[in-house]
Amino acid sequence: MMSNCTSSLRILATTDLHMNITGFNYATNTPGPLSTTPSLAGLAPQIAKARAEAEADDRLCLLVDNGDFLQGTPLADWLSMTNHRHAHPMALIFNTLRYDAIGLGNHDLDYRMDYLNNFAAQMTAPLICSNLRGTGMTNLLSAHTMTRRINSSDGMQDIKIGVLSVLPPETVIWNIEELPEGAQIDDPVTCITQKAKDLRAQGADLVIVLAHMGLGEQDGKTGIGDWGATALARLPCIDVIVAGHTHYRHPSDWPAARSLDPSVPVIMPGSSASHLGVLDLELKQQRNGQWRVEDHVARLRLQTNHSEPKIHSLAAPAHQLACTYLEESIGHTAERLHSYFALLRPSKIMALTARAKTIAVHQAIQGSDLEHLPILATATARSLRGAEGPSNFIDIPAGPVLRRHLAGMVPFTNKVCALILTSDKLAEWLEQSASAYGLQSPGAHRQPLLNPDVPMFVFDAIFGLSYVFDLSKPVGTRVSDLRHNGLPLADTQRFILATNHFRAAGGGGYDKITLPAPFVKCTTTITDALETALHSDTCLEWMGHSPWQLKRIGTTATFDTSAAAHSCFDEIATFAPKIREKTDVGLDRIEIEL
Numbered sequence: 001m002m003s004n005c006t007s008s009l010r011i012l013a014t015t016d017l018h019m020n021i022t023g024f025n026y027a028t029n030t031p032g033p034l035s036t037t038p039s040l041a042g043l044a045p046q047i048a049k050a051r052a053e054a055e056a057d058d059r060l061c062l063l064v065d066n067g068d069f070l071q072g073t074p075l076a077d078w079l080s081m082t083n084h085r086h087a088h089p090m091a092l093i094f095n096t097l098r099y100d101a102i103g104l105g106n107h108d109l110d111y112r113m114d115y116l117n118n119f120a121a122q123m124t125a126p127l128i129c130s131n132l133r134g135t136g137m138t139n140l141l142s143a144h145t146m147t148r149r150i151n152s153s154d155g156m157q158d159i160k161i162g163v164l165s166v167l168p169p170e171t172v173i174w175n176i177e178e179l180p181e182g183a184q185i186d187d188p189v190t191c192i193t194q195k196a197k198d199l200r201a202q203g204a205d206l207v208i209v210l211a212h213m214g215l216g217e218q219d220g221k222t223g224i225g226d227w228g229a230t231a232l233a234r235l236p237c238i239d240v241i242v243a244g245h246t247h248y249r250h251p252s253d254w255p256a257a258r259s260l261d262p263s264v265p266v267i268m269p270g271s272s273a274s275h276l277g278v279l280d281l282e283l284k285q286q287r288n289g290q291w292r293v294e295d296h297v298a299r300l301r302l303q304t305n306h307s308e309p310k311i312h313s314l315a316a317p318a319h320q321l322a323c324t325y326l327e328e329s330i331g332h333t334a335e336r337l338h339s340y341f342a343l344l345r346p347s348k349i350m351a352l353t354a355r356a357k358t359i360a361v362h363q364a365i366q367g368s369d370l371e372h373l374p375i376l377a378t379a380t381a382r383s384l385r386g387a388e389g390p391s392n393f394i395d396i397p398a399g400p401v402l403r404r405h406l407a408g409m410v411p412f413t414n415k416v417c418a419l420i421l422t423s424d425k426l427a428e429w430l431e432q433s434a435s436a437y438g439l440q441s442p443g444a445h446r447q448p449l450l451n452p453d454v455p456m457f458v459f460d461a462i463f464g465l466s467y468v469f470d471l472s473k474p475v476g477t478r479v480s481d482l483r484h485n486g487l488p489l490a491d492t493q494r495f496i497l498a499t500n501h502f503r504a505a506g507g508g509g510y511d512k513i514t515l516p517a518p519f520v521k522c523t524t525t526i527t528d529a530l531e532t533a534l535h536s537d538t539c540l541e542w543m544g545h546s547p548w549q550l551k552r553i554g555t556t557a558t559f560d561t562s563a564a565a566h567s568c569f570d571e572i573a574t575f576a577p578k579i580r581e582k583t584d585v586g587l588d589r590i591e592i593e594l
Contacts, residue, residue: 005285006294007152009159010054010061011208012047013269013277014040015244016105017065018072019090020272021315022307026074026326027394027408034305036585038274040093044308046276046301047097058151059280060159063098066244067105067165067212070119072272074407075315078322080111089315091122096310101144103165103210104129105245106225109175110413113137128165128210131191134183143195145204152285159283159291162199164192165210166232168225168245173505177415177521188213188228189235196237205291206239206283214246215257215268226509230257233264239293240265240279247271247455251298254453265296275300326404331534333401339394340565341572342381343436343450344592346461346546349394349409350379354463354545356526356533357498360416364520370496373420374484376464377498378429380508381436381456382409393562401534410526414500418520421497423489427479428513429497430467433460434478435509440471442553446580446591449557458508461547462497465489470551471594480551500526555594560587 023032023039034042047063054061069090070076079088094102102125108116113136120127120139128141143164150159166188172179188211196207213228224231229243243250243266250257250268260266269277282295337349354377365371382394394408421429436459438451449471450456467482482489503510504518522529560583569577575592583589 003285003287005152005154005157007150007157007159007283007285007291008057008059009150009206009281009283010050010059011240011277011279011281012050012061012063013066013242013267013279014043014064014273015066015068015212015242015269015277016247016271017069017273018107018271019070019076020073021075021089021093022312022319024319025392026323026404029323029327029404034307038272038303039307040273041307041311042303042305043273043276044097044311045304045306050276050278050301060148060150062100062148062161064101064163064208064210064242065094065099065103066210066242067103067167068107068244069094069102069105070116071107071110071413072411074326074404075319075322077407077413078325079318080115080413086317087122088119089318091119092314093311095124096314099125100146101125101163101208101210102127103212103242104132104140104167105212106167106171106174107412109171109178112178113180116140126163128163129167130164130195131166131169131186131188132183133186134180136180143199145199145202159206160204162196162202162204162207163210164195164199164207166191166212166228168213168228170225170506170511174502174507176505177501188224189231192232193235193237196235200237206293207237208240208242209238210242212245213243214248215243215250215254215260215266217259229266229268230260233260233266240281241267242277243268244271249275249300251300265293265298267298267300269300273303275302326402326407328403329400330403330406330531331401332399333396333534334398336398337394337396337405338565338568339382340561340568343456343459344550344559344572344575346463346548350381350461351463351545352533353379353409353526353530354461354498355536356529357416357500358463359533359536360522360524360529361418361496361498361520364418364522365496370420370519373494373496374464375418375496375498376426376462378460378462378500378503380503381459381461382411393564395562395564406527406530410530412502414502414526416522416524416526416529417499417501417504417518419497419499419504419516419518421495421516423482423491423493423495425513425515426462426465426489426495426497427482429460429510430462430479430482431476432510432513433458434469434471435475437469437471437478438557439474440553440555440557440594442472442555445556446558447555449559449592455508460503463545463547464495465547467547468549468551470553472551472553550594553594556591557594558589558591560589563588565590
């Protein structure tokens with residue numbers, strides 16, 4: 001027999017904040033426009049509003065975060081490099097916004113466990129990771145329970161809520177250099193099944209899982225990080241899922257999330273504070289006194305056009321010191337470097353990045369028996385789709401190169417490494433890269449050039465080869481005319497591929513390729529390598545390299561770029577670019593001939 005006692009609960013959620021506190025563009029040293037640039041300061045008014053609504057309805061309200069909060073901006077990197085004696089601004093902000101629980105993301109481990117423990121000690125909310133095991137995790141909890149008073153149809157009662165958090169298992173590979181020796185990451189489904197059972201045995205009414213994993217379908221080609229939250233949502237022992245990691249949104253019309261059971265409360269609130277997740281749960285009390293979810297409504301709220309001054313003031317001391325550091329000159333460029341057309345033609349930024357990795361790997365293998373192998377190098381597309389506003393592009397004028405310029409080129413603290421690959425693996429690598437493009441139908445017009453379902457950081461150019469992308473063909477069959485020094489690649493031909501440790505571990509969807517372990521692991525970060533490359537005599541020569549071409553198929557395509565790109569149209573004159581319209585976020589929509 002069921003009880004007739006009912007109540008309601010509101011859960012507010014953020015994920016993948018990536019230290020985007022104020023929306024400040026550190027690469028250009030300018031504030032981002034509030035109307036188009038997400039930030040936690042801009043999302044704070046939505047948090048306050050959602051809380052006030054819950055209070056007006058006598059509804060319990062909780063605020064949680066799903067990880068990847070500690071890394072992602074030059075401010076975050078600067079804080080990790082210095083002995084900043086004041087409290088960490090992100091910890092201060094979490095405390096000020098009164099978060100109830102924080103889950104861990106893979107990038108929160110990028111600065112090593114001591115740093116993370118020190119951060120956790122500054123927070124009032126618990127920092128939770130349920131499937132990471134190892135030494136030195138002093139201030140992390142594997143599970144957390146909270147007892148709150150809830151207003152029900154029978155008056156005020158207690159409700160006990162358990163919170164779990166899981167990382168993608170791939171994190172143990174991605175962050176092998178940062179994790180304590182011997183650290184292990186348990187299978188998320190097995191871990192959550194057992195720990196949810198334990199929480200129920202301890203009297204938990206509800207179990208919330210902060211799953212730092214995406215929503216999608218297991219296809220045998222992608223890692224658990226891409227689809228693991230969907231698998232967890234099928235477990236009957238869980239009441240609520242907050243998903244993340246892939247930077248997508250749910251609810252949405254994203255095809256990969258359509259397989260979710262609509263009766264399961266799942267929310268995925270974008271990235272960089274773009275959205276606040278709002279989950280309203282209708283609860284019913286069982287005969288045994290425990291509460292269960294009867295119904296729910298999930299919504300996403302965009303950040304406001306108002307920025308919370310208190311958030312800015314909490315970040316201000318560290319922000320000002322970081323800006324001073326980022327204004328230091330570390331090199332010189334004779335060429336203007338920009339990212340406006342990075343997937344139309346190889347950009348000089350990508351060429352410089354590839355050259356930097358090549359120099360680092362060449363130095364590492366000097367005198368070895370592999371010195372005779374040709375060195376190729378990857379360069380990843382960055383800051384080119386304006387996903388975080390029209391200012392989210394790189395444009396460095398000829399002249400001094402400042403630390404903040406490199407911060408725009410390299411948003412992560414990845415280290416240089418190298419693999420030995422045969423030509424077939426290189427072709428697979430490039431096919432994965434080509435998935436960043438949309439399918440183009442010959443004869444059709446104004447088709448989107450880029451695939452909206454694939455993040456642009458998936459695109460890698462491989463410098464040292466030449467090849468052609470045919471976008472009229474499906475993913476997996478797009479690469480042709482693959483050559484080295486003008487000659488077709490032989491099947492067994494071996495190359496050294498200089499890349500970064502995240503990509504070598506399969507990050508960004510490259511885990512579908514069976515790759516060997518890196519034979520070179522440099523202690524050099526990509527940023528350090530770029531600083532060295534800026535002083536190289538061969539740097540300017542590499543900026544003229546053009547690894548790939550887009551095959552002409554008799555169609556036109558569109559892509560969005562900065563309004564400032566118009567001054568560089570001569571660089572893509574062969575595509576006959578034309579500005580067709582202005583987008584809602586202030587980008588120029590360009591039509592090109594293919």
